[in-house]
Amino acid sequence: MKYTILLQKMNNVLGEPVRYTIMAGDEEIPVNPWIGKRIRMDFAGYECLSCGSPLPVFAQGVCKKCFFTIPEMGPWIIHPELCQAHLDIEDRNLEYEKSVQLAPHIVYLAKTSHIKVGVTRKTQVPFRWIDQGADEAIAVLETPNRYLAGKAEVFLKQYFTDKTSWQQMLKGIRTKKELAAEKERLRTFLPGEFIPYWLADEKITRISYPVSAHPAKIKSINIAKQQHFEGLLTGIKGQYLIFEGGQVFNVRNQSGSIVEWEVV
Ligand SMILES: [Zn+2]
Structure with missing residues (x-):
């Protein structure tokens, strides 16, 4: 074929x-x-996914021009704590930014070779976890916008990595730490401002790959x-x-x- x-x-x-x-x-x-x-x-050859340029x-x-101009590539995508649509402040296109940022987001822990913390739009669960090659994942917080999820992630980076080691993930190396226990531990040092968004659900999504x-x-x-x-x-x-x-x-x-x- x-x-x-x-x-x-x-x-x-x-x-x-x-x-x-x-x-x-x-x-x-x-x-x-x-x-x-x-x-x-x-x-x-190449074809820019936004403008079609070769x-x-x-x-x-x-392409470079699109990367620095289209709203889908704004810096708040990689750094959710930079979101400002909740303050009515535009980065590149406020209407687009509101549609993405002012939607429910999930702060989660995912397990590969390490336990990592991450943020995703609620509609991207569990696709985002699968994209990262996680063996297991558990939702921790549900926030009403991307900014708050990013703020929580910045805090939690003191305790968990936010990176996946892709080489170790592909080698099938996984930590022995348990997600449920790590989520419980996280609660003990979570600042009070995030407690209203805590998810009591202890469901662990387990993912097996071909x-x-x-x-x-x-x-x-x-x-x-x-x-x-x-x-x-x-x-x-x-x-x-x-x-x-x-x-x-x-x-x-x-x-x-x-x-x-x-x-x-
Ligand atoms: Zn382009």
Whole structure:
């Protein structure tokens, strides 16, 4: 099967295991059935996911001009504590910023090699956790906007990392710490201003990925640099395709690249 794919992040559905799909034009293609097959990829250029320009991707699938101008790339995306829509203050487009920032957000703990703290829009649960390759996750706070969730995250970064170690995640290394106990511990030092948003629900979401064996060594594939890659797909975790020999392809990170795929 041959496809021309303008890369953007894979969609996922929580299942046993997670089911992944990728868009090729208007067609949504299941990726799990590619496991066990050889894939050939050829780089075929760039297309900015926002303006369609063939200029090289600057970051997050968009060209440099779009990265610094479109509201979807505002700095408050990465740093939720910078949100100001709740004060009626515009960053790039107040209407857009209100629609995203003034919506319920979840502060969560997720487990991979470490317990990490993170923030996501409520509608992105559990997709965000799956994108990160978390083995388990638990919601801690539900806030009415992104700013408050970001403020809580900044505080909690004193106690938990906010980064996923992607190499360790792909190697299947996981901490022995328990999420329920860490959430209880967190409550003991949570400032009073966040207590109204505490979620008593102790439900832990457990996520299993279509990975037969975790690789011991990891090597990243950069299709724009390499131009061509060929390998046997052995699994999918987070936003990574895992190939025989521990070569890994981060689909989301290569958003905006056009790639010709052949699955044989
Ligand atoms: Zn652009």
